[in-house]
Amino acid sequence: MTNFEIGLWSFPVLLALIFLRIPIAIAMLVVGFGGNYLVTGSTGMVFSQLKHTTYGTFSSYSFSIIPLFLLMGQFATLGGMSAALFKAAENWLGHKRGGVAMAAVGACAGFGAICGSSLATAATMGQVALPELRKYGYSGPLATGALAAGGTLGILIPPSVILVIYAILTEQNIAKLFAAAFIPGILAAISYMIAISIYAHLSKDSGQLRERLSYGDRLKSLLPVWPVMLIFVLVVGGIYAGIFTPTEAAAVGAAGTGVVAVLSGGMTFGKLKEAILSTANTTAMIFLIILGAGFFNSFLALTQLPQEMAAFVAEQSLSPWLVLFLVLVLYLVFGCVMDSLSMVLLTVPIFFPIMVALDFGLSPDDFGLWFGILVLIVVEVGLITPPVGMNLFVINGMAPEIPIGQTFRGVLPFVITDIVRVAILAAFPAITLGLVWLMY
Secondary structure, eight states, X not given: OOHHHHXXXXXXXXXXXXXXXXXXXXXXXXXXXXXXXXXXXXXXXXXXXXXXXXXXXXXXXXXXXXXXXXXXXXXXXXXXXXXXXXXHHHHHHTTSTTHHHHHHHHHHHHHHHHHOOHHHHHHHHXXXXXXHHHHTTOOHHHHHHHHHHHHGGGGTSSSOHXXXXXXXXXXXOHHHXXXXXXXXXXXXXXXXXXXHHHHHHHOTTSOOOXXXXXXXXXXXXXXXXXXXXXXXXXXXXXXXXXSSOHHHHHXXXXXXXXXXXXXXXXXXXXXXXXXXXXXXXXXXXXXXXXXXHHHHXXXXXXXXXXXXXXXXXXXXXXXXXXXXXXXXXXXXXXXXXXXXXXXXXXXXXXXXXXHXXXXXXXXXXXXXXXXXXXXXXHHHHHTTSTTTOHHHHHHHHHOTTSOHHHHHHHTHHXXXXXHHHHHHHHHOXXXXXXXXXXXX
């Protein structure tokens, strides 16, 4: 069996291990170890690689941004920022048809700007918004579907942990990638609100209307939101003003949200300990997946599989747009059975060399940014598609009285809007890249 064939066979073996419910980090480590041994024929080289790959991966300064953004999200939750965001959005939108659900999406977008994690955004906003959605009689599918979809904004609106990992994998500029994600993130929030509005006008069980508040009361409700705006401007503005590197900005953001949490009274010693432990646990999980992906991808590099596949695709003279379509469809399929982080770590090192060799009329840097946003959106869809849509189970676990089938049904309009948005962004790269071109 050739090295190329060994590389091809590694994928069904890896998927089989995942279906057997072996954690994906362990599955990638096992396949990477076994594949390296089959290719090199030396256990000594495999164990030597364990030392070098582990040190080489985790000594990277860039990865320190991940626990800092995670800690920032933990402190934001303790600081009560989620409740302030939702209340402000509810005061502005609650009087409209589907307005409370729209407010939940808007609050998710705001919280995502200081969190960077989809699951954390969904869980935090679910605690705040679900009681209000129940209070105003929103149906189970609409309430849980809106919150599950809104949670996905946590990985699209900068800062985002997944964006950082994609940037490291493909050697993209993190600041430019954040800029490229900004307009697609706003479009995502707007499209979700439009989907809710259409659903609310077509369905009679979309909930009661809230009393319309005066503009004075609405403006007052924005006052408690100032810490969110301040931290976002400090972090993102500091990056683009050249004051901070992205990693330094993450540290400043974590410190700022920590101060807000202390001043709000939400930070006690016990909660501080809980936040640090939760951040450490999540970071350890992410880093183990990164290590597993590192071993698996180094094995694939030895087999020359990515390079051979890129050359094969180029020889077929296929339309670059057809190849892009097939890759995005594969991401949608993978999203039904894999979590977003694992999907990015496993597939990007394979698909990116194939795609960058094709001609889309963009420079290599622009293509890397544009392709990254498209990948992030289809990965985001995977978070709300059964059977492994993690956001669906997070929200449904907070509303056990709603059957999971209703949650699946409620999220379908949002999946449709995501697919339409991917098509628009793929057809018009300038939407994604316009802000980058303007700033750089």
